[in-house]
Amino acid sequence: MTGSIRTTLALAAAAACLTFAASAQQPAPAATPAIHAKPTKRLVVRNAMVIYGNAKPPYGPMDIVADNGVISSITPSGDRRSAGSTIRGAGAPGVNDETVIDAAGKYVMPGIVNAHMHWHEERQPGVPQPIQYERNLYLAAGVTTAREVGGDFDKSKRWQGESNAHTIVAPRILVYPFVSKGRTGSPAEIRAWIRDIKQRGADGLKIIGGWDRDQLEAALSEARALKLRAAAHIAVDETNAKDYAELGITSIEHFYGVADAAINGIQDFPPDTNLSNEVHRFGRAGELYAQADPGKLHAVIDGMVEHGVAWDPTFSIYEASRDLTRAQNLPWFRDYLHPSLEQYFKASVENHGSYFFGWTSSQEASWRKQYRIWMDAVREFANKGGLVTTGDDAGYIYSMYGFGISRELELHEEAGFHPLEVIEHATWNGAKLIGMEDRLGKIREGFIADMLVVNGNPLENLKLLNPYGTDVMLINGRPASNYAPLGAGDRVQNVHGGGIEWTIKDGIPYHVPTLMKEVKDMVAKARIERRPSTAAQ
Numbered sequence: 001m002t003g004s005i006r007t008t009l010a011l012a013a014a015a016a017c018l019t020f021a022a023s024a025q026q027p028a029p030a031a032t033p034a035i036h037a038k039p040t041k042r043l044v045v046r047n048a049m050v051i052y053g054n055a056k057p058p059y060g061p062m063d064i065v066a067d068n069g070v071i072s073s074i075t076p077s078g079d080r081r082s083a084g085s086t087i088r089g090a091g092a093p094g095v096n097d098e099t100v101i102d103a104a105g106k107y108v109m110p111g112i113v114n115a116h117m118h119w120h121e122e123r124q125p126g127v128p129q130p131i132q133y134e135r136n137l138y139l140a141a142g143v144t145t146a147r148e149v150g151g152d153f154d155k156s157k158r159w160q161g162e163s164n165a166h167t168i169v170a171p172r173i174l175v176y177p178f179v180s181k182g183r184t185g186s187p188a189e190i191r192a193w194i195r196d197i198k199q200r201g202a203d204g205l206k207i208i209g210g211w212d213r214d215q216l217e218a219a220l221s222e223a224r225a226l227k228l229r230a231a232a233h234i235a236v237d238e239t240n241a242k243d244y245a246e247l248g249i250t251s252i253e254h255f256y257g258v259a260d261a262a263i264n265g266i267q268d269f270p271p272d273t274n275l276s277n278e279v280h281r282f283g284r285a286g287e288l289y290a291q292a293d294p295g296k297l298h299a300v301i302d303g304m305v306e307h308g309v310a311w312d313p314t315f316s317i318y319e320a321s322r323d324l325t326r327a328q329n330l331p332w333f334r335d336y337l338h339p340s341l342e343q344y345f346k347a348s349v350e351n352h353g354s355y356f357f358g359w360t361s362s363q364e365a366s367w368r369k370q371y372r373i374w375m376d377a378v379r380e381f382a383n384k385g386g387l388v389t390t391g392d393d394a395g396y397i398y399s400m401y402g403f404g405i406s407r408e409l410e411l412h413e414e415a416g417f418h419p420l421e422v423i424e425h426a427t428w429n430g431a432k433l434i435g436m437e438d439r440l441g442k443i444r445e446g447f448i449a450d451m452l453v454v455n456g457n458p459l460e461n462l463k464l465l466n467p468y469g470t471d472v473m474l475i476n477g478r479p480a481s482n483y484a485p486l487g488a489g490d491r492v493q494n495v496h497g498g499g500i501e502w503t504i505k506d507g508i509p510y511h512v513p514t515l516m517k518e519v520k521d522m523v524a525k526a527r528i529e530r531r532p533s534t535a536a537q
């Protein structure tokens, strides 16, 4: 016994040394493969372990065939593995209209639906941020569908058309414009506003700001009549999650409004509170869940489930509030943080979400407590049958596009969900939220060929989905579970690996290392361009 423990310890020490050496340098990106971003009549993904999307365990290896962007067959690869590249009598291999990806040793899952995001072309005024930066990062993180809940409506509609036509490299886009109460806030004006938005081609609505009950009733009944889905960022006001559920909201975003409906009386705001001051607003928001009556919170959750409301918690966007130093020092900032975003994140009363002025240990402690209660509430909501989805809301609060959605999945695991359930939140549940469950969100025949080819098994480690990759354990040069038994003489290494290799949208493969190389180049260029003006200040 003692001997074997000594051996293990010695191996662990060796591994620690290797960690240091391996993480000091990132592997050089591979050359861009010829099939990157090239439409193909037929796509074949061979030898894949399949994660279906509805939380059933993986199976395989399978060959997945997609014709014209739609999955046409999923068959065991066994008998074809030795057959070279001949596929189902489709004609000679290598013809222009057939693309083959070998997924041996990899896992294939549906593309991610990012249910809460915004397109940004600039964060800090005067420092443009090319839109391709954000598009690449989202694709690299496996986002094939992006529900934009508020943005520049006309631009987003144009990009939606271009994405659908594959003339740009971008996820599929759904446009849910901001809805406010208009000039007078009369129910008639609100109804007219919503009819106008529908007429201009909105895919849904994003309800934001504080609403009185009669105004909210007007907005949501008009939306229902026009068959528009609606997402809500609920403000502290007379309406809370109970009202939104009763009046027919499709999804509640973030944590807002839910605990508010479970407080005895109102939240205990000190007299100097000013909701227009974000330092106050975000500071006090971290005290919200601790003030909810637990019994009432169960009842609010019951009501949300009963009315078929979805909950898109966006855990990752507030994470800096519970551990600011972690958020400010993420390793991917070094090569991938655009200077426009970098500037925006710094404490500022001008920038939304940049509220970290003298952030204290007590505030972090409050937020940590808030997360525990909030996560338990989301878990309870799902246990009772509620639909939970994933969104990152990145571009604020030290959360970067793409990295945010990958972190979101990790936080769903922290909330108590099995990794298979987490992936279901990100794929199948996302498809249900946006009303595309008849064709999206599963690796299924007849469904849109949105698929991720992952380097490794994300069920073992969701960090494998991070565009930066993550540490991977090798035993004798082969990837291994970090619970694998170690024998004397085994060679143990910690190397940089993981990441998604291919993000496939509508049957078109995008090579993630290539997308990330492009992002790195954009950032390097922007930093050089910015240098003279920085020096002049």
Ligand SMILES: [Zn+2]
Binding pocket: 116, 117, 118, 149, 393
């Ligand atoms: Zn948002």
